Each structure stands twice: as C-alpha cells, then as structure tokens.
Amino acid sequence: MKMVKKYAGVMLCAAVSLSLAACGPQESSSEKTSSKGSELVVWEDKEKSIGIKDAVAEFEKEHDIKVKVVEKPYAQQIEDLRMDGPAGTGPDVLTMPGDQIGTAVTEGLIKELNVEKDVQSLYTDASIQSQMVDQKLYGLPKAVETTVLFYNKDLISEDGLPQTLEEWYDYSKKTADGSKFGFLALFDQIYYAQSVMGGYGGYIFGKDKDGNDDPSDLGINNEGAVKGAELIQKFYQDGLFPAGIVGEQGINVLESLFTEGKAAAIISGPWNVEAFSKAGIDYGITKLPKLENGKNMSSFIGVKSYNVSAFSKHAELAQELAVFLANEKNSKKRYEQTKEVPAVQSLASDTDIMKSEAARAVTEQSRFSEQTPNIPEMNEIWTPADSALQTIATGKADPKRALDQAAETAKGQMKAKHSGT
Numbered sequence: 001m002k003m004v005k006k007y008a009g010v011m012l013c014a015a016v017s018l019s020l021a022a023c024g025p026q027e028s029s030s031e032k033t034s035s036k037g038s039e040l041v042v043w044e045d046k047e048k049s050i051g052i053k054d055a056v057a058e059f060e061k062e063h064d065i066k067v068k069v070v071e072k073p074y075a076q077q078i079e080d081l082r083m084d085g086p087a088g089t090g091p092d093v094l095t096m097p098g099d100q101i102g103t104a105v106t107e108g109l110i111k112e113l114n115v116e117k118d119v120q121s122l123y124t125d126a127s128i129q130s131q132m133v134d135q136k137l138y139g140l141p142k143a144v145e146t147t148v149l150f151y152n153k154d155l156i157s158e159d160g161l162p163q164t165l166e167e168w169y170d171y172s173k174k175t176a177d178g179s180k181f182g183f184l185a186l187f188d189q190i191y192y193a194q195s196v197m198g199g200y201g202g203y204i205f206g207k208d209k210d211g212n213d214d215p216s217d218l219g220i221n222n223e224g225a226v227k228g229a230e231l232i233q234k235f236y237q238d239g240l241f242p243a244g245i246v247g248e249q250g251i252n253v254l255e256s257l258f259t260e261g262k263a264a265a266i267i268s269g270p271w272n273v274e275a276f277s278k279a280g281i282d283y284g285i286t287k288l289p290k291l292e293n294g295k296n297m298s299s300f301i302g303v304k305s306y307n308v309s310a311f312s313k314h315a316e317l318a319q320e321l322a323v324f325l326a327n328e329k330n331s332k333k334r335y336e337q338t339k340e341v342p343a344v345q346s347l348a349s350d351t352d353i354m355k356s357e358a359a360r361a362v363t364e365q366s367r368f369s370e371q372t373p374n375i376p377e378m379n380e381i382w383t384p385a386d387s388a389l390q391t392i393a394t395g396k397a398d399p400k401r402a403l404d405q406a407a408e409t410a411k412g413q414m415k416a417k418h419s420g421t
Contacts, residue, residue: 038314039066040321043091045074045304051334052325059324067321074304075100081109085311092318093325096139098130098303099372105133106376111308113137113319122328126371127343130303133374134212139305140326141343142334146299146369147192148361149289150258150272151265153282161265164290165196165231165297168265172240175264181242184254185267187232188246188393190220190385191300192267197228198298199291204373204381215377215414220385221403229392229399236393246393258283269302270358273339285357287365296368303343303372335359380413 044052049069056067072080074095081104084090096104104110115137120128127141151161162168162183172182186192194202201224206217219225235241244253255272257263259279267288276283288297306322308315324330331342335353341362342353353359372378388406391397397405 036064038317039068040092040314040318041090042067042069042321042325043072043077043080043094044069045095046071048334048338048340051337051340052330053337054333055325055330059321063317063320065317078104078109081309081311082107085109085309088311090311091309092312092314093306093308093322095142096305096307097372098127098139098141098301098305099374099378101131101138101305101307102133102373102375103379104307105138109310110138111310111312111315111319113139113308113322115140115319115323119323122345123343124345124348124366126301126366126369127303130301130371130374131305131307139307140322141303141305142326142331143304143338143340144343144362144366145270145302145304145341146362146365147195147267147269147288148358148365149265149286150268150276151284151286152258152261152263153284154261155264158284158286161286162289164292166292168289169231169235169240171264172235173238176240178239178242179262181257181263182240183235183265184241184245184257184263185235186245186250186254187235187241188250188386188389190382190389193229193232193385193389195267195288195297195299196232196291197225198370199295200224200228200231200293202226202228203370204378205375213373213375213377215375215418218407218411220381220410221400221407225403226400229389229403232389233392233395233399237395241393246390270339270341270362273358285361287361287368299365299369300372301366301369304340377414377418380410380417384409384413 042056049071052069056069060067070091075097077094078096078100081090081094120137123141124144127144131137131139131141162171168183175182187196194204202222203219205213205215206219208214242253242257244250254266255268258266259276259281261281288299290296306326308318308322312318328344328346331344332347332350332353334340335342335347339356339358341359347353348363384406388402391402392399
C-alpha cells in the first residue's frame with residue numbers, strides 16, 4: 001500500500017459490558033423481507049470504480065435493485081464510516097486495507113460474513129487471513145500488493161542488476177555523487193525497513209499457540225532487527241541516500257529522482273506503474289533483492305477488501321454483492337481495468353495477467369512476504385518505529401538504542417490503549 005498506516009485510535013462502544021455485535025445496528029426481520037427496489041451504496045477506491053462497472057450493472061439487473069458507487073480514498077473509508085454509518089449516510093459495502101480490519105471489528109464498524117468455505121478457498125491464504133479476526137471472517141479480498149524493485153533500464157540492465165542488498169550498497173558507492181544515485185528506499189519508515197529487518201529475523205509481533213499475532217511478543221528491537229537497522233544506517237551515513245529522502249517529503253523526493261532519471265533503482269509498489277509509465281521512464285520491475293544471509297528481503301502484503309458495514313440496512317444483500325464483486329470472473333475483469341493484482345489463487349497463473357511484469361513481480365515477491373498485522377495494537381507500532389528509524393537515518397541515535405526506545409514506547413501505548421480489549 002502507498003503509506004497507508006497511522007490510523008485513528010480505537011473508539012470502543014460506551015457500554016463495555018455489551019458484546020461487540022451490539023456496537024452496530026442489527027438487521028430486523030422486517031428489513032430482511034424484501035430487497036426489490038432497494039439501493040445499495042458501495043464505497044470504491046479512487047479511480048477504481050471502472051473496474052466494477054460491468055459487475056455492478058449485472059448485479060443490478062439480476063436483483064432488480066440500484067447500486068450507487070462512490071469513490072473515496074480506501075485508507076480513509078473507515079474514518080468516514082465512523083461518522084456516516086451512525087448518521088445513516090454511509091455505505092453498505094466499503095473498501096479497506098487489511099491492516100485496518102482488527103480496529104474496525106473492535107469498534108463494531110463491519111459485520112462478520114457468513115460465507116461458505118468453498119468461497120473462502122478461492123483466495124490466497126495470506127489475503128483471506130488478513131480478513132480474519134478470532135477465526136471469524138469480516139471481508140473478501142479483491143487485490144494484493146507488495147513492494148517491488150523498479151529499475152531504470154537506461155541506467156542499468158537487467159543482466160547487471162545486483163542480486164543482494166549488500167551488492168546494491170557497493171553499486172551505490174560507485175554511483176552516488178550527490179545529484180545521481182544508485183539504489184534508494186524509504187528505509188526511515190517501518191513499512192519499508194521491515195523488508196531488511198525482517199530478513200535478518202526482526203518481526204513486529206510474534207505468534208500465539210493458535211497462530212494469531214501476539215502483541216505481548218514484540219520483535220522490532222531484537223537482534224535481527226538491530227542488525228537490519230545497522231545495514232540501513234550505512235546507506236544514510238555513507239551519503240548513498242540524499243538528505244531529502246528522510247521524513248514526510250521523502251516519498252516525493254524518491255519518486256522524483258526516479259522519474260527524472262537520477263536514481264538507478266528504487267523500492268516502490270505497483271501503485272506507481274501508471275505514474276512511472278506516464279513519466280516516460282523505460283523501467284523494469286522485479287522482486288526485492290536477497291540479503292547476504294541468503295534470505296530474500298521480505299515485505300508486507302497489502303490487501304484491499306470488500307467489507308459490509310455494520311450499519312447497512314440490507315446486510316445480507318450487501319454480503320451477496322461483496323461475494324459477487326470479488327469472485328474469480330469479476331476479479332479478473334477488475335484487473336483488466338485497474339491493473340491491481342487480484343487475490344484469487346487461480347489467477348496467479350492466469351496467462352493474461354502474468355503477461356504483466358508488475359503482476360509477475362508482485363506474485364513472486366509475495367512468496368517472501370508477510371501479512372501486515374491487522375490487530376488494533378498495530379496502530380501503536382507505526383509512529384514509534386518510524387521515529388526510531390528517522391533518528392537512525394540521521395545518525396542521532398545508534399540502532400539498538402533507538403529501537404529499544406521504540407519498543408518501550410509501543411508497549412506503553414498498547415498497555416494504555418488496549419489492555420482488556
């Protein structure tokens with residue numbers, strides 16, 4: 001995802017003794033009696049409604065209803081749902097990043113889905129797991145993304161690509177002169193830095209006996225995470241990354257250097273395919289490089305999903321629409337219009353989709369990727385981890401000290417905000 005993180009704090013129902021299901025309105029028997037002539041509202045991602053236009057028209061015809069599609073930035077939809085849902089002006093179906101699911105469930109904003117196992121089995125394991133909370137399903141995945149390596153073919157050939165991050169360091173030492181650079185990445189942010197730290201054994205949360213994220217087991221400052229952060233720091237200390245690549249404007253600097261032909265390679269995501277193409281860059285895309293320990297750089301798997309609002313007056317019909325939009329046929333049609341890689345397992349080998357270099361790179365990198373944690377406690381990781389990485393990048397703190405402080409801050413925030421939830 002393109003820096004989708006740092007979400008608003010958890011807003012729990014006022015009556016703690018009530019079950020989470022009570023947070024959202026319940027569908028009465030009278031509301032279930034007839035859907036004919038009803039209107040469903042779908043919140044789709046910006047500039048992506050073209051991908052479901054035909055599917056929506058087909059669903060409208062089959063069910064004799066109207067479906068209104070509204071485009072909103074998908075990372076902000078949960079925020080709008082907090083206000084619009086209770087006011088009765090929200091959607092029936094919305095789009096969310098997978099790492100917001102836990103927070104949305106805790107707040108009672110989305111409904112559990114009653115979907116057969118054969119439908120669930122359509123999707124890749126990582127994508128369907130992103131929609132699970134306490135073994136219950138709350139959405140259906142429609143697209144997956146990971147970070148990948150973009151390289152400028154005018155500056156470096158495919159055959160000449162360094163195979164490890166350490167080799168990219170050596171390449172950059174020979175290339176970087178203050179105005180032009182070799183390899184660049186937003187390593188001052190945990191979303192990207194975890195690719196290195198994770199490859200050396202760092203992790204966000206450990207797992208409990210059932211395989212769920214365990215917020216009591218924090219790995220952002222373990223030995224592997226520190227080793228990865230030490231390697232990251234070398235790129236900054238040795239002048240291989242420009243100073244402007246640190247902080248909020250870093251992403252703009254990185255993308256500009258690449259589109260201006262001043263960076264041989266960058267870590268980014270499929271969200272930039274169209275922008276880089278319009279910039280006229282002759283680029284290639286491949287998976288992330290390996291590390292010197294032989295492991296491939298990891299990455300977070302971002303999952304976009306269709307979810308049913310807890311405030312929907314037609315929840316059963318809304319679920320049916322979500323299932324329809326995310327099925328194999330419509331997932332492929334959506335890809336053809338949006339170029340977002342579908343989460344359906346069978347489409348990972350579809351010849352039409354695999355003609356795309358970006359789709360192949362995302363599919364290959366997914367083998368080395370990890371699910372972005374979707375529990376509410378993840379909200380307490382982003383800011384402390386990013387702050388630590390920025391002090392590491394600017395040389396204001398050594399990696400161990402900075403990451404220890406980040407872990408301490410995150411633990412304190414989790415205890416204050418999530419104890420007993």
